[in-house]
Amino acid sequence: MATLDFRSSVNALNQLLIIHYRSLPMYLVEATPWTHRGDAKATEVLLDIVSDQQRTCQRIADQVNQEGGIVDMGDYPSQFAEMNFLSLDFLLKRVAEYQQRDVDTIRGIVEQLSGNLTAQVLAKESLGAAQGHLKSLEELTAEICNDG
Numbered sequence: 001m002a003t004l005d006f007r008s009s010v011n012a013l014n015q016l017l018i019i020h021y022r023s024l025p026m027y028l029v030e031a032t033p034w035t036h037r038g039d040a041k042a043t044e045v046l047l048d049i050v051s052d053q054q055r056t057c058q059r060i061a062d063q064v065n066q067e068g069g070i071v072d073m074g075d076y077p078s079q080f081a082e083m084n085f086l087s088l089d090f091l092l093k094r095v096a097e098y099q100q101r102d103v104d105t106i107r108g109i110v111e112q113l114s115g116n117l118t119a120q121v122l123a124k125e126s127l128g129a130a131q132g133h134l135k136s137l138e139e140l141t142a143e144i145c146n147d148g
Contacts, residue, residue, distance in 0.1 A: 009119055010069030012112045016123055017060040018074035019105060020053045024098040025133075027080045028091065039088045045140050046088075046095070049133045056126050063122055089144055096137040103130045 020026075029050045061071045083091060106127045113120040 009113065009116045010064055010067055012109050012123075013060055013064045013067070013069070013119055014072040014074075016106065016109050016126060017057055017064065017071065019102050019109075019130075020060065020126065021057045021073045022076045023049075023053060023102065024080060024083075024091075024095050025049045026053060027076050028083070028088070028095070031080075031084050042088050042092055042140055042144070045136050049136070052129055052133070056129060059122060060126070063119055067119070092137065092141045092144060096134065096141055099130065099134045099137055103127065103134055106130055 025046050028046060057073075061073075064071045083094070106123065110120060110123045110127055113123050
């Protein structure tokens with residue numbers, strides 16, 4: 001197994017950090033989308049995802065620091081601002097779509113980190129969590145569609 005150079009490893013870790021730290025669920029918790037009484041479960045799922053992502057972000061940032069890199073938390077994608085005034089139940093399908101993209105991107109980062117076992121293990125754990133979040137979102141979306 002080839003050793004991953006310092007810069008490539010830190011760049012991949014920072015990319016992973018940005019995926020989690022600047023995710024749509026993180027944005028929505030800060031932007032507080034419009035909700036109604038029926039959104040309690042959706043709000044709970046989003047808050048659980050965000051809580052998990054915050055812990056993951058801390059672990060990734062710690063790894064970047066441990067490797068001597070500079071933590072880069074990036075910016076939210078500009079298209080998120082278009083969602084500020086949409087209802088949470090309407091946004092759930094979009095959140096799941098973004099989560100699927102994140103899962104696909106994280107898979108690539110896991111491969112990029114093949115030369116740094118510690119960082120790769122962290123990326124694999126983050127992938128597992130992202131896949132779990134996607135499953136929760138898909139189940140919630142299906143449940144809401146069946147109720148509606």
